Amino acid sequence: MYFNKIFPALGLLVYLFAGTGCSFGSKSDKIEEISIVNFEQLEPKFSKTDDVLYVVNFWATWCAPCVKELPDFMAVNSEFSNSDDFRMILVSLDDSDNLEGPVKKFIEDKNLKGVELYLLDDIKRMNEWIPAIDSSWSGSIPATLFIRNGKSLKFVPGAIEKNELRKIILELKI
């Protein structure tokens, strides 16, 4: 007889506890936020005149060599992330339909933290933004752009091994 009142009350209690569950976890459990952007929104993120060396890596969950090099990129990023003048940005070219499922799951599984994450969804203007990133770029991934104060310093199509990535960053740092 009292079940009608107890169940909703219990339900409310469970809901309240579950709702606050996130705050019980440690900060490192939270996955890095990723937002969908078009190129107009993306470009300013790495073109600021702030003397920061931006390492912009283009990748996708379906791209095997991209996935293979990401741990190296994360390792190198943690070596430099304390510097004010260094920032790594990972730009996914995954289908935007897959953001909530495969992409976010991938980010969580691979622990992609300490980097800025975007998903570039701008299919109709690929013929504009691909050459804008680099005139020699065929659009294939992985590809990495090294840019500071809006000026492209280096563009590397293809995978970059850990030591090579570190070497490039050291050479380009002011």
Place this chain on the structure above:
Amino acid sequence: MKTFVKYLATLIITSLALTSAFAQGYKVGDEATDFKLKNIDGKMVSLGDYKDAKGFIVIFTCNHCPYAVAYEDRIIALDKKYKALGYPVIAINPNDPEVQPQDSFNLMKERAKSKGFTFPYLIDEGQKIYPQYGAQRTPHVYILKKEGKKNIVKYIGAIDNNYKNANDADQKYVENALDTLLKGQDPEVKSTVAIGCTIKTK
């Protein structure tokens, strides 16, 4: 030691030059090579077979690549419209079936049959043709126009600007190029970035 270094240097420079020459492929304005490639009906096909054509829509495409598949209906539509106007589609599978079994000759036959391809679907056996064109993706389009005895490249790149949604493609590169060519002028947009899967080779 000195001569060895010289020899090695020459070898390296020459091979670099050769690979870059091949990696380039055609530019708009170049003459495109003819070929003799096997069609899904077993017969050999060359551009020279088409005495009445004004030109060709050469499309490097394949069975497996999701981008190529997304464009299949549009490729059939292009052939249906422009074949009658003198520009037939000639589809060529550039992939090595040993690397990508889904792009085997038998599966080409199946795909063409199930989709009702209205054009030749040729296999680039030995993969000698696509490197000369410089194709890097599937699909990758080369519009050729006959000028005298030559087939001149007039457009290179993507079919339109939305691989995902045909109804939301607002820049129909290939159609626009063909319409302009049919008026006797050169296309305004002569080349675009080809979007698709890489070509499979050993």
